[in-house]
Amino acid sequence: MLFNSIDYFIFLPIVFIAYWYFLKNKIKSQHVLILTASYVFYGWWDWRFLFLILASTIVDFFVGLQIHKQKTDRKRKIWLWLSVIFNVGLLGFFKYYNFFIDSWITAAEAFGYTIKSTWTLRVILPVGISFYTFQTMSYSFDIYYKRLKPTKDFLSFATFVAFFPQLVAGPIERASNLLLQIQSRKEFKTNQFTDGIKLILWGLFKKMVIADALAPIVDDIFSNYATYPSSTLILGVTLFSFQVYGDFSGYSDIAIGTAKLFGIELMSNFKFPIFSRNVAEYWQRWHVSLSTWFRHYIYIPLGGSRVSKKKALRNIIIIFLISGFWHGANWTFILWGAFHALVFIPVFLMGRNTIYKGTVVAQNSSLPSAIEILQIITTFSIVTFSRIFFRSESVTDAFKYIERIFSNFSWESYSHPLGYRMVDYFILIILFTFYEYLIRKDERSPFSFKNNIVRFIAYTLVIFTILLFYDDNVDRSFIYFQF
Structure with missing residues (x-):
């Protein structure tokens, strides 16, 4: 269901x-x-x-x-x-x-052995x-x-x-x-109930308006990457970043909100990772429950960072490889995990893996500094690039996608596969990102405006947009169901 x-x-x-x-x-x-x-x-x-x-x-x-x-x-x-x-x-x-069976067969064939029966199961x-x-x-x-x-x-x-x-x-x-x-x-508790409804509402918006609206574009670009120029491929993986964030954080919001309706408080799973200032902070804010699980039950028992630098680096690599493998039975996920280990290690070696805690950016002002903006863009770009491996069907597709970005650099406008105006999607993402920034101090309070009129307008716009985008005939399962 x-x-x-x-x-x-x-x-x-x-x-x-x-x-x-x-x-x-x-x-x-x-x-x-x-x-x-x-x-x-x-x-x-x-x-x-x-x-x-x-x-x-x-x-x-x-x-x-x-x-x-x-x-x-x-x-x-x-x-x-x-x-x-x-x-x-x-x-x-x-x-x-x-x-494992397919990987074993591929490895055997690489050494000149032909295996007739595969033993694979449906x-x-x-x-x-x-x-x-x-x-x-x-x-x-x-x-x-x-x-x-x-x-x-x-x-x-x-x-x-x-x-x-x-x-x-x-x-x-x-x-x-x-x-x-x-x-x-x-x-x-009435306040717990209303907080739960608000989270469910915001989670549905993320899933049905952001993630599901971007899905046809992302599917089209990744399925036909060989026919598109680099500008479109960059667009595709960038939109996928917003799609997977809206999809999974939307699920988590609905889950946390639903639990509240029954008097249960679940842990936060997303803490505005799109505003992270380095990769380490990103992993403190993205899929928090999984990162916490790996830290408590694998990383710390291995010695964590309280061992020699060599062993600490080993532990980091192990955690990211396991994290990649946890996400799916495909070498693309293992490479995705390896990539994150490579970009995390420099942050760790510089001692900057624990410097960002608390409120996401601009703690003492309403706007982030120029340095924070540069850090956010850089981190978002690194994470987005890694998602080429996450989204591609195979390692070959991932590397060809990357190769085409750098070898076929040109700028062409992209036409939506269903004929809709792309500018509407750009405006939607900008407004969504801006709103996420406004509510960044508390991931459990998406409608925390003190002004009743402003709050009422926010409710109305969100509900209207959800109803506008809702289509029960479209099967839009959550991305993380496959993991």
Whole structure:
């Protein structure tokens, strides 16, 4: 079920009313409702893969109990590895099996060996598998590191794993935040409800007006890159940067907003990364839950930056390569991760990887300085260039795309594949970016204007634009569903 579908707009009010009106103050019944609703939400896509969620839930629930029960580190580690092997095994089979087989065949053929049978399987990638497996593993890790005690309430734990607002594309939550909230008694708060509605509204705008409007242009340019001049190719990958940002941050806003409707506060997943002043700051603000997961469960256990420079650089490379591989079973994502490691390392070596914190640019004034503007443009350009690998179907396509940018430099106007005026899209992006800058101090308050008239105008324009762009006949799934 998609957040931007009629089905969801019917589903959500039904669950909300049942949760607060019929089951108020009945925690167990609320858990049953949310868990059932979550399974319906996921099963709407393909009910067969509910068994994978249930299997991951059962394994990590009992692993958590066993880790806590064991007296020796050796036995505790054995149970932890059971969780890792099981969850990574699910990912390995459903997401990476064919990738490894095809890569092995290609490598063999490079050495002159011809392999007749490929052993590849027609495996459908279960939506959200990269997210919920990481979420359940984090629970086992936290118990192993004694940051958390296991729960004996299977219903609460199952609800934590399958919580529908963030089930298929995050944020990837830790049990210390989400599970503890699920287990606590909640009261309906009007301000939390209105804040949730505002976030849902802004998330829908990002997805349906920004991301979905740009999708046909980006698809056309990347599909036919060999026929376009460099100016159009630059346009294509630049628009893709805005598309993927609107798509994924829009999903996260809707997820966080929906959770608020049920008295749950999820972690922030995007903190205006388009205004980052270097690549390190970008990764502190983009897909925060995944970056945090890698830092806590891989980077720090490897030694983090508190080791020799050589080992710290090794750790950085490992994290970015794993991050790339997490995004998809394609060498394009691995190269995308490697590219980010290469541009991150100089920032790290200069000691500038932690200098930007707090409010995004212009903390003491309304406008960024000339230096900040230059930093933002430079960082955005670097990140945008990397997305050529992220968006291309193959490594060959990515390098040919880049080659054509630099070898066929010319300026030609681009015609929208559906015949719309491109100037309207440029104006839309400029206005969107400007609005994001205005609200940059708090990613959870997209309509925080003190003036009631200004706030009312903002609501009206956003709702009107969403309705204008809405088309239920167009299948616009979220980009990160494929990961």
